[in-house]
Amino acid sequence: MAPHGRPLDELILTVLSQSTNDRNRDVAFLRLRERFASPAQPIDYEAVLAAPVSDVEEAIRPGGISKVKSARIQAILASIAGTARDPDEPLSLEWMRDAPMQESRAYLCALPGVGRKTAACVLLFSYGLPDVPVDTHVSRVGTRLGLLRPGAPFEELHDQMLSLTPPGQELELHVNLLRHGRRTCFARKPACEDCALARMCPSRGLFS
Numbered sequence: 001m002a003p004h005g006r007p008l009d010e011l012i013l014t015v016l017s018q019s020t021n022d023r024n025r026d027v028a029f030l031r032l033r034e035r036f037a038s039p040a041q042p043i044d045y046e047a048v049l050a051a052p053v054s055d056v057e058e059a060i061r062p063g064g065i066s067k068v069k070s071a072r073i074q075a076i077l078a079s080i081a082g083t084a085r086d087p088d089e090p091l092s093l094e095w096m097r098d099a100p101m102q103e104s105r106a107y108l109c110a111l112p113g114v115g116r117k118t119a120a121c122v123l124l125f126s127y128g129l130p131d132v133p134v135d136t137h138v139s140r141v142g143t144r145l146g147l148l149r150p151g152a153p154f155e156e157l158h159d160q161m162l163s164l165t166p167p168g169q170e171l172e173l174h175v176n177l178l179r180h181g182r183r184t185c186f187a188r189k190p191a192c193e194d195c196a197l198a199r200m201c202p203s204r205g206l207f208s
């Protein structure tokens, strides 16, 4: 999966992904695109920001809790516009491509409702920058494997995960842990008997 170079799309996608599944998230994003983009053009986020919040809410309704998400999307866009680095492109985040990681991460985490996981998604998936999103699957698998401290706050989990990731392997590690959590290391009844990592896992068999 190559970095796609669209940090604002990634940011909005993570808002749409809250409390829903991937399919509903994608439908909501598609609807936003249909409402606020010309054919074959990127979403006009300045139009999203300027629109009545009810228009945004209507567009993203298939993603669930659309009232909350539409307000959050506009709050994020307003915050970005209020700290614009390029007055000609007030909603551009392209400066992150070449900025120091810490600076970009701090900027993203200061946006309304944005935390380390969202920031890591934006940086990793948009530009391939070395950060690892720790979602519920990654934290569960990482904790069971003894890589992460049980009960650690998300900030610490992200720092831990990053410190043990070989440089350049951030995306692969994230995708593999996520896949393992979805396919084998289930939350309630992990399939330890079929797990390729069982030999090295201190938690094997504890949930049967």
Ligand code: SF4
Residues within 6 Å of the ligand: 141, 144, 145, 184, 185, 186, 190, 191, 192, 195, 196, 197, 198, 201, 202, 203, 204, 205
């Ligand atoms: S052995 Fe069980 S608990 Fe450990 S990673 Fe595999 S499925 Fe998860």
